[in-house]
Amino acid sequence: MPITRELLIGGKSAPAAGGRTTADTSPSGELYATVAAASAEDVTAAVDAAHVQLDSWSATSPFERRRIFLAAADLLERRIDEVVATMAAETGSLAGNAMFNVGLAANILREAGAAVTAPRGEVLVTGSPGTMSLSVREPLGVVAAFAPWNEPVILGTRAVAGPLAAGNTVVLKASEEAPICSGLFIADLLSEAGLPAGVLNVITNDPADAAVIAQTLIGDERVRAVNFTGSTKVGRIIGTLAAQHLKPAVLELGGKNAVIVLEDADIDYAVNAAAYSVLANAGQICMSGDRILVHESCADEFTEKFAAKVAQLPPGLPDDPGAAVGPLVNIAAATRVAGLVSDAVTRGATVVAGGGAPDGPLHPPTVLRDVPREADLHYAEAFGPICVIDTFASDDEAVAKAGDTDNGLTAGIITENSAHGLAVARRIKTGIVHINDQTVDDEPQAPFGGFGASGYGRFGGRWAIEAFSNTRWVTMATQHTRYPF
Structure with missing residues (x-):
């Protein structure tokens, strides 16, 4: 019997405005699930929830944040049978590929946990006597994340792990082809591990509404950065939207x-x-x-x-x-x-x-x-x-x-x-x-990204933290400065 899932906003399941739904089908066309079909109104509600939790999440003890990521990794490995079954139903993935998703996604979560307590800043040389000059990194704010369907647990996890580790909150737009694997399942996992309500919010939508969802999400002034993994064709649209609103973006696109x-x-x-x-x-x-x-x-x-x-x-x-x-x-x-x-x-x-x-x-x-x-x-x-x-x-x-x-x-x-x-x-x-190896290889601590129309920016390790945090220059004078007037 098909299952039913709603949006995840503020830690609660919520129907889409107007009660709209859309079908989640198998590769052969059989109905696997019915999920909520979000509207622009729902996107704004998700950003509302993420924005409310931003200060609290960024101030959460780094050791507590690391504990959540490590707990989620362990939970994921224990739920491998569920991943195999869900990926088979949504994308047609064979069991070996689904198990690969579990292994790599679990390590992405562990790498995110390690990144939480990694050094984040520098002491700079300064020409001002009695002054300490610092470069520090701080969260950007609410991050808009777009997950694809093809390796949904890996790429859905990657879409949120780096931004969350850097102290941001996230609104994740799940893939229309795999809304559960690429979004809702990952949010369930992190919630069970202790992620506070509203830190990660998940939007599912009908394919016909994809453009409106993206425009509303990226256009919201409280969204401060964008990450997208998918085709070059759609990536150009996402990158253009981000640029119009002067927001940084990490784009991992197609490869030839x-x-x-x-x-x-x-x-x-x-x-x-x-x-x-x-x-x-x-x-x-x-x-x-x-x-x-x-x-x-x-x-x-x-x-x-x-x-x-x-x-x-x-x-x-x-x-x-x-x-x-x-x-x-x-x-x-x-x-x-x-x-x-x-x-x-x-x-x-x-x-x-x-x-x-x-x-x-x-x-x-x-x-x-x-x-x-x-x-x-x-x-x-x-x-x-x-x-x-x-x-x-x-x-x-x-x-x-x-x-x-x-x-x-x-x-x-x-x-x-x-x-x-x-x-x-x-x-x-x-x-x-x-x-002396082939093209398909990925490790969570390595910089992942392309050249030319394969996108820009890098996922992975410290590069993800850099992509989803802001660099500030802070000075502290230990003596009074003499001014010319």
């Missing part, structure tokens, strides 16, 4: 990521690494490898082994014990991916593995080569279980092809020569690069 297989790579290892990069969570990760660039000296061997590997990884729904690759988030997403493949083939590309029509939200894992520049797939983020193999003859050509995108989020370089890998890595314009 490349795995580069150098001539000195272990080919069997490269095949396994690339397969994971392309097909983890059915390719629905901002770090997924859309492009496999292989040195021409080993391209034939790699392509043959890679195609064979991909062909033996069957797609399936979460209740299929034989499934290696899960569904896309909905049938429309699978249809979009099939359209990218069809367009590429029509323009001259060759399918070397997979292909064919989707089965509902399931799209066959697919490998293409000879994809021309005019094909949509050449530049579009695939965000599905498909990739393109291309070749290069030199490091210069590999760097040029890897950089032929505006979305420089991450890259992987497969090599048995770390010095060679580092030399190539330093020439690639991405926010993240992994040498």
Whole structure:
């Protein structure tokens, strides 16, 4: 039987104004839950609640704040079965990916707990005798956070952990595709761990109202910063809204990521690494490898082994014990991916593995080569279980092809020569690069973010604290100053 959830405002469940609701469906279209469909009025109420609690939360003992984060991490790990079931229902995630969400999100919470008591400021040199000069960091205020659906527990947790650790209060707009996993579940967890009512408020909405919700939330003068994870298309809108209101924003957007297989790579290892990069969570990760660039000296061997590997990884729904690759988030997403493949083939590309029509939200894992520049797939983020193999003859050509995108989020370089890998890595314009590893990797203490149209600002560790706090200059004179008049 479908479940029902309301908004979370001021620590209480509340229906949307007018009692409006919206459907939360599975990838196949079955109703999983009914959630409140917020209006602009509800957004303002959520900001009201966050603003009321700002001074109290920022003044809460750092040891109490750290205790809450650490308790939430432990609670999350104990509720792993609930996460597996809810992610399967909302996004079609296979169990392994859901368990990965639990592990990383728990560590994000622990990292946030550690950040609460980390040094936050500096003593500065000053030319004024008898004066102490300080740089201090303080909370910004109410933070507007936007969570995506694709890794909902990880990214919903990341959306709020850094701002809360810095002493801000938060209004979280959950994803329309996973409103429970990306928002309400996380708020439930933190509340159970002891987070005071009103410090974190969650808005759910109908997709048709997304623009109004974002405009109202970002436009509220009490909201002092914005963080968003999602597509570059929507990120441009969010970034523009934030800029119009002179509010800082952290944007983590799409990636057109490349795995580069150098001539000195272990080919069997490269095949396994690339397969994971392309097909983890059915390719629905901002770090997924859309492009496999292989040195021409080993391209034939790699392509043959890679195609064979991909062909033996069957797609399936979460209740299929034989499934290696899960569904896309909905049938429309699978249809979009099939359209990218069809367009590429029509323009001259060759399918070397997979292909064919989707089965509902399931799209066959697919490998293409000879994809021309005019094909949509050449530049579009695939965000599905498909990739393109291309070749290069030199490091210069590999760097040029890897950089032929505006979305420089991450890259992987497969090599048995770390010095060679580092030399190539330093020439690639991405926010993240992994040498002798593939593109999909994330640790909570590391700076996470992209280059170009993959966004700006950084999540993770001290970078999140810096992003969601304000730097002030404070001086203290220990003697009277002499003035000229």
